[in-house]
Amino acid sequence: xxxxxxxxxxxxxxxxxxxxxxxxxxxxxxxSVTSSKSSLAVTRGDKTLLDNTKVSxxxxxxxxxxxxxxxxxxxxxxAANEAASFSWSSTTRDVATGAFVNADDAPLVNxxxxxxxxxxxxxxxxxxxxxxxxxxxxxxxxxxxxxLGFGGQADAIDHRGHLVTMWTSEPGIGKQMEDxxxxxxxxxxxxxxxxxxxxxxxxxxxxxxxxxxxxARSIFDVCKTDTGIFRIEVWANTFTLHVYEGEPKQAxxxxxxxxxxxxxxxxxxxxAPWNDAIFGSAEVRRFANFLRxxxxxxxxxxxxxxxxxxxxxxxxxxxEEWDTDRTLYPDVEQVxxxxxxxxxxxxxxxxxxxxxxxxxxxxxxxxxxxxxxxDGGTGPYLYDGVTFKKTAMADLSRPETREWVKSYLRRSLxxxxxxxxxxxGEWLPHDAKLFSGEDPLVAHNRYxxxxxxxNQEVMxxxxxxxxxxxxxxxxxxxxxxxxPVVWAGDQRTSFQKDDGLVTVIPxxxxxxxxxxxxxxxxxxGYQSNTNPPSTKELFFRWTSLGALTPVMxxxxxxxxxxxxxxxxxxxxxxxxxxxxxxxxxxxxxxDALSAQAEATGVSTLxxxxxVSPGDDRAWTVSDEYCLGDDVLVAPVVDEGATSRTVYFxxxxxxxxxxxxxxxxxxxxxxxxxxxxxxxxVRAGAVVPRLPSRVDTLxxxxxxxxxxxxxxxxRVVLVASGAAGSFIERDGTKYEVTTSSASDFTLPACASxxxxxxxxxxxxxxxxxxxxxxxxxxxxxxxxxxxxxxEVLGI
Numbered sequence: 001x002x003x004x005x006x007x008x009x010x011x012x013x014x015x016x017x018x019x020x021x022x023x024x025x026x027x028x029x030x031x032s033v034t035s036s037k038s039s040l041a042v043t044r045g046d047k048t049l050l051d052n053t054k055v056s057x058x059x060x061x062x063x064x065x066x067x068x069x070x071x072x073x074x075x076x077x078x079a080a081n082e083a084a085s086f087s088w089s090s091t092t093r094d095v096a097t098g099a100f101v102n103a104d105d106a107p108l109v110n111x112x113x114x115x116x117x118x119x120x121x122x123x124x125x126x127x128x129x130x131x132x133x134x135x136x137x138x139x140x141x142x143x144x145x146x147x148l149g150f151g152g153q154a155d156a157i158d159h160r161g162h163l164v165t166m167w168t169s170e171p172g173i174g175k176q177m178e179d180x181x182x183x184x185x186x187x188x189x190x191x192x193x194x195x196x197x198x199x200x201x202x203x204x205x206x207x208x209x210x211x212x213x214x215x216a217r218s219i220f221d222v223c224k225t226d227t228g229i230f231r232i233e234v235w236a237n238t239f240t241l242h243v244y245e246g247e248p249k250q251a252x253x254x255x256x257x258x259x260x261x262x263x264x265x266x267x268x269x270x271x272a273p274w275n276d277a278i279f280g281s282a283e284v285r286r287f288a289n290f291l292r293x294x295x296x297x298x299x300x301x302x303x304x305x306x307x308x309x310x311x312x313x314x315x316x317x318x319x320e321e322w323d324t325d326r327t328l329y330p331d332v333e334q335v336x337x338x339x340x341x342x343x344x345x346x347x348x349x350x351x352x353x354x355x356x357x358x359x360x361x362x363x364x365x366x367x368x369x370x371x372x373x374x375d376g377g378t379g380p381y382l383y384d385g386v387t388f389k390k391t392a393m394a395d396l397s398r399p400e401t402r403e404w405v406k407s408y409l410r411r412s413l414x415x416x417x418x419x420x421x422x423x424x425g426e427w428l429p430h431d432a433k434l435f436s437g438e439d440p441l442v443a444h445n446r447y448x449x450x451x452x453x454x455n456q457e458v459m460x461x462x463x464x465x466x467x468x469x470x471x472x473x474x475x476x477x478x479x480x481x482x483x484p485v486v487w488a489g490d491q492r493t494s495f496q497k498d499d500g501l502v503t504v505i506p507x508x509x510x511x512x513x514x515x516x517x518x519x520x521x522x523x524x525g526y527q528s529n530t531n532p533p534s535t536k537e538l539f540f541r542w543t544s545l546g547a548l549t550p551v552m553x554x555x556x557x558x559x560x561x562x563x564x565x566x567x568x569x570x571x572x573x574x575x576x577x578x579x580x581x582x583x584x585x586x587x588x589x590x591d592a593l594s595a596q597a598e599a600t601g602v603s604t605l606x607x608x609x610x611v612s613p614g615d616d617r618a619w620t621v622s623d624e625y626c627l628g629d630d631v632l633v634a635p636v637v638d639e640g641a642t643s644r645t646v647y648f649x650x651x652x653x654x655x656x657x658x659x660x661x662x663x664x665x666x667x668x669x670x671x672x673x674x675x676x677x678x679x680x681v682r683a684g685a686v687v688p689r690l691p692s693r694v695d696t697l698x699x700x701x702x703x704x705x706x707x708x709x710x711x712x713x714r715v716v717l718v719a720s721g722a723a724g725s726f727i728e729r730d731g732t733k734y735e736v737t738t739s740s741a742s743d744f745t746l747p748a749c750a751s752x753x754x755x756x757x758x759x760x761x762x763x764x765x766x767x768x769x770x771x772x773x774x775x776x777x778x779x780x781x782x783x784x785x786x787x788x789x790e791v792l793g794i
Contacts, residue, residue: 026096029115067187069170151199256601272299315558336416343700372433397436425474448474512603520551612649630685684724
């Protein structure tokens, strides 16, 4: 199909040009918008943040091909109308207006600049010709420029030299790693930047974050076609370029205070291990008891086949109904009650697909709930769906349909489920007919946001204090405000560089730059259609990475009966147990970092550029990250490797669980046997943890140990060698200062129960202060707790 109409987002401005621009550059929010004969520049003092060197318009006509949630889009290359010069026509206290004109001095693109706060600028570009549907702004690109972000991008963090398209789609099974070419099997293999959660926002090392406000398809040519030009093409008549000044933390804070939104506070269970269990009531019960019997902590059991499932040639496939399969789960309410007593949140699965062979299809068709066929067609829009059967889609632009979908989510909650995967959201056809009458080319990217909103609305209806959440893989601008947890999607069950283990790291970093905080991925991956099932080595490596991610979550994968899992052998069970305990103990640390993210938008999982913005190398490292500013994680992502080179940003770093101490910036080879992962803590840092006996973070019946049972206990990690501090969500503050002390001031412990003593490098405090070799720790805010303090690096 070809593009039809293009709906105008705002009416074009009518501006009267004057012969001479104002003498002073318009300044809003402390940012000046200076103009020369043919360009605009945004500056702060003598620093240029961006330089808009060229503007052009054209009328395009694209051919869209869609299969399996992937698109091949071919655009006509019509001649562009280039602007010849720019001038301001009016400047007031609140807004400046001007225009780019063509060679005949006729207005081509009207410009409006305004601010909503300090360090924030919005520049709106509007083509004067209503027929324009390609509006391009070119920014100057310098040799040292870096461009991080663009949402859920999996191949890199610095996208300089890339062509990044914003059109929500299936990421693909594997990737074609050339920007400008579609693979032969484009309907299955993803393009380099195909993403479920692409976002038109980037962070620049010039000291700003940019965001394009438009739901239309957009293309970012990041100094690729022309190494001196960063070219933004939006397939609309108008868009707004938002500029948020500052180094990454400040810029992200300003950006997430606006359109991107701040992340939600998740319930505690988000930061506990989650596990999957399928194949019926008996198997779910068996696995839940296996975890408890083996002292393996977990707070969630995810059962995606609650709706039914069957083995097919392509793996274990779900039945695409929306209600519980009472053959597979005849006693669903009792299973839910049994799991709740053991301290588990039981989670199900939903999407908005409506497959023709199902009961739900007949119901949706009769109720008028399905997205309509393209212009000229009748009935619902049908395409080949995930089951390879003809599939329709719920029309979320229709209020009655939203209530219809919600009725099934509510039913799941009534049965005892306390959350679900809210899957997909990328498949809205480009030529569909919506109840709202909106242009599907504009509604397409926003469908994932509307799907998340609907889920959150249902969650907010329940006010009984039970911990509930859903998790999504697709999103758009604004999803932070309504999505509790984001997971990375369906990676390969492999070490492959295009779509395997390594890709979840840059994806988490890039999403974090847009304020996505509570991030997860499938341990050992999901897709095995074009690669073997997961191996023991992959499971080991991915488990330790999962333990050092905000959400630690297993998945059986599509090849559920052959993928490696935590029950395969005793060594694997022991390995998973060790790292699951490590993860759940980090709850106070993760919860505190989440509180920071909720307040500032700065995510828990941070690229090195966020913690060391003055270090150019930090802007390019895509296989390491920090938790907060002070815990450096360097996963092993190469099959067969038992060591890796780790880049250390500025500061002194102490190995967690080892004796190595490194001062950055530098590179060091670190040993990492298959069961280990390189983790370093910045000198002076504090990491508060729960005791190892905790089983779950939601209420449970004895003898299961829940969060309430251990709320007055902490096991605190302190890295010696510098001053530092950390504040928990509840206000408990840990402050480290340096001192000349050569030893602990407490005596050696004489028994396992004694307090006010030292056992090796662990001090069991009676109070809230500790002197240790080279430093002192003072704890304020919660004196009734007991504190065990482990000191690293002595």
